[in-house]
Amino acid sequence: MTFQTLDDLEDGQRVLVRLDLNSPVEDGEVQDNRRFDRHAETISELVDREFEVAVMAHQGRPGRDDFVSLSQHADILESHIDSPVDFVADTFGEDALSAIGELDGGDVLVLENTRMCDEELPEEEPEVKAETEFVRTLKDEFDAYVNDAYSAAHRSHASLVGFPLVMDAYAGRVMETEYEANTAIAEKEFDGQVTMVVGGTKATDVIDVMTHLDEKVDDFLLGGIAGELFLRAAGHPVGYDIDDANLYDEQWEQNSEKIESMLEDHRDQITLAVDLAYEDDDGGRAEQSVDDIDEKTVSYLDVGSETVMEYSPIIRESEAVFVKGALGMFEDERFSVGTAGVLEAIAETDCFSVVGGGDTSRAIEMYGMEEDEFGHVSIAGGAYIRALTGAELVGVEVLQR
Numbered sequence: 001m002t003f004q005t006l007d008d009l010e011d012g013q014r015v016l017v018r019l020d021l022n023s024p025v026e027d028g029e030v031q032d033n034r035r036f037d038r039h040a041e042t043i044s045e046l047v048d049r050e051f052e053v054a055v056m057a058h059q060g061r062p063g064r065d066d067f068v069s070l071s072q073h074a075d076i077l078e079s080h081i082d083s084p085v086d087f088v089a090d091t092f093g094e095d096a097l098s099a100i101g102e103l104d105g106g107d108v109l110v111l112e113n114t115r116m117c118d119e120e121l122p123e124e125e126p127e128v129k130a131e132t133e134f135v136r137t138l139k140d141e142f143d144a145y146v147n148d149a150y151s152a153a154h155r156s157h158a159s160l161v162g163f164p165l166v167m168d169a170y171a172g173r174v175m176e177t178e179y180e181a182n183t184a185i186a187e188k189e190f191d192g193q194v195t196m197v198v199g200g201t202k203a204t205d206v207i208d209v210m211t212h213l214d215e216k217v218d219d220f221l222l223g224g225i226a227g228e229l230f231l232r233a234a235g236h237p238v239g240y241d242i243d244d245a246n247l248y249d250e251q252w253e254q255n256s257e258k259i260e261s262m263l264e265d266h267r268d269q270i271t272l273a274v275d276l277a278y279e280d281d282d283g284g285r286a287e288q289s290v291d292d293i294d295e296k297t298v299s300y301l302d303v304g305s306e307t308v309m310e311y312s313p314i315i316r317e318s319e320a321v322f323v324k325g326a327l328g329m330f331e332d333e334r335f336s337v338g339t340a341g342v343l344e345a346i347a348e349t350d351c352f353s354v355v356g357g358g359d360t361s362r363a364i365e366m367y368g369m370e371e372d373e374f375g376h377v378s379i380a381g382g383a384y385i386r387a388l389t390g391a392e393l394v395g396v397e398v399l400q401r
């Protein structure tokens, strides 16, 4: 099934565009990344064709440090296209409507973080989202809706699934290319070994998907927060929160049964880290064998060098390698050994590879690798691995109705 694209959109209209600009935030500063670069292509095309463009996007989640305004995103987006990008600190209230009313052909306006609107987040059916005041108010201001946010298309949120039910809806260029690439990849068959490197912070997303990929993937190599939860299930005292970070315990509550049953039924397909890295008292990197950890007293921020040495030959023997999520907090060079080591092993190997994730794909350029050393680099994380299972993404599905 296909959707309408920008080729089907009549010139000069007022368009409401959903991008995924969800980015890493370090000390309050939004970090530029390839999501801006890729979405700039869609926005530039709309500007060149004299559309009046308003952009919706989200950043972080309420209660987390990365839940910030989109004002910096507007500036970064502007630096990727050749024309001004305005920002209004409002999602669909009077200020937003007045700024939208002032748009002229070729103008771009970024609206405030959609997740600051109460109706955006709860996961509900598209039909319910279409009835929200948020959707009902904004839809009257525009002639068409464009969804370019493939990487958020696994979420049934108002800005993603509500508008297509009540407006003419189109796929942007990123939506089109990511959908085509990931669908083709999901249909690929491999004769040899298929390996999936699973890490990152969104353990709930990856563990759900792992349970659906156990026939397609021969070897899961674990790291990141997800890997620590598997180590906890295997009897090691890691994968617990030791401060207010709230990265582990809630995800453990949600997933412990699934993890335990995966370990029980598929132990031979799951490879766990043998050592982990942490920050020592002098601010350096220290490593500890998993077997020597009696109690969690520090935050483990990377897998250790021994683990990279165990994972690399498995990668070298693979016909296909999929990566979702970083093996450590690679943004800090001290904790990049796992992520950079595994990506380098993939780049050096003649296998088919896909690296996905808004954050994870950033590690490629940070550590001196080139995108063309990999089969496909997706700016989608959760959406791409869900697509690998052959499942429809709700945000894509409503565009195809």
Ligand SMILES: Nc1ncnc2c1ncn2[C@@H]1O[C@H](COP(=O)(O)OP(=O)(O)OP(=O)(O)O)[C@@H](O)[C@H]1O
Residues within 6 Å of the ligand: 024, 151, 199, 200, 201, 202, 203, 223, 224, 225, 300, 301, 302, 324, 325, 326, 327, 328, 329, 330, 331, 356, 357, 358, 359, 360, 361, 379, 380, 381, 382, 383
């Ligand atoms: N042990 C760890 N402790 C803290 N953070 C970690 C650890 N391991 C990995 N990370 C962080 O995980 C992040 C990447 O994982 P995340 O789950 O956000 O995936 P992603 O690649 O960005 O995919 P998505 O697009 O779904 O967000 C990195 O920014 C990295 O710093």
Ligand SMILES: O=C(O)[C@H](O)COP(=O)(O)O
Residues within 6 Å of the ligand: 020, 022, 060, 061, 151, 152, 155, 202, 358, 380, 381, 382, 383
């Ligand atoms: O970064 C992502 O994977 C998407 O923007 C979805 O964000 P979320 O996991 O916070 O819903």
